[in-house]
Amino acid sequence: MATAQLETPIAMLTEPIQAWRTWTLRGSRDGSEVRLTPIAGDGRPWPPRRAAEASCTRHRSHVRPEFGCTCGLHAVERPDELRRTRDPAVLGTVALWGRIVEHEHGFRAALAYPQRLRLLCYLCFSLWGRHGPGDCEVVVRHRGGRMVPLCGPHLELSRRYEYRMPRILQARPVESALLAAYAVDLLRELDRPNRGAADLTLS
Amino acid sequence: MDIGRPQRIIEVEPVSLPLPETVPDLEPAIPDPAPAEPDRSRTNG
Numbered sequence: 001m002a003t004a005q006l007e008t009p010i011a012m013l014t015e016p017i018q019a020w021r022t023w024t025l026r027g028s029r030d031g032s033e034v035r036l037t038p039i040a041g042d043g044r045p046w047p048p049r050r051a052a053e054a055s056c057t058r059h060r061s062h063v064r065p066e067f068g069c070t071c072g073l074h075a076v077e078r079p080d081e082l083r084r085t086r087d088p089a090v091l092g093t094v095a096l097w098g099r100i101v102e103h104e105h106g107f108r109a110a111l112a113y114p115q116r117l118r119l120l121c122y123l124c125f126s127l128w129g130r131h132g133p134g135d136c137e138v139v140v141r142h143r144g145g146r147m148v149p150l151c152g153p154h155l156e157l158s159r160r161y162e163y164r165m166p167r168i169l170q171a172r173p174v175e176s177a178l179l180a181a182y183a184v185d186l187l188r189e190l191d192r193p194n195r196g197a198a199d200l201t202l203s
Numbered sequence: 204m205d206i207g208r209p210q211r212i213i214e215v216e217p218v219s220l221p222l223p224e225t226v227p228d229l230e231p232a233i234p235d236p237a238p239a240e241p242d243r244s245r246t247n248g
Binding site for chain 1: 204205206207208209210211212213214215216217218220221222223225
């Protein structure tokens, strides 16, 4: 009975929920074509200019996101909660809509689209969160297309420790290509999402 | 990412979708009409 009650939508909104998430990045050799890819899950890139749709790799038949499952497009309320994510390359705000399961610290949504994005030095982000010291200077492109943005000091550190860097691209054109592909603006330091759910109106 | 335990379900039906505006199609949706046949009724030939 309790489960049935929880699975019934209890709030209806007409404004998308704004939240935060990180992605990994994949791109072409010259960095002109880049795509956001989820850090966990099925690894399919988020499509440019149309909504990303939730899928479930465990139960294909149930509604997505299911209340008792882990499926759905994940996002969190506060960006510092993303500091422990594995090797993020892009930080951004994201709009969520459709069916959404609200959690203690974030959301799982049926539909989502990025709103503002910026490249992220994952070493800075794990140390200092989004208030890290600097912008990314380069993007290291690995074989297979995975891209790893780095700030200047961490690029030097990577060289000193002989981190494999098959191809090094300037970060600014890669970031511009990313913003153009998804037709979104740059995430600046003081940008904060307007959390639509903060003033939920029960229907 | 750890988002904690599920609390409740929300349905969001946005009035306008938070997607980039589509670039207007510059091609005319309806093809231009074919040029009219010359009015031969006035010609003397």
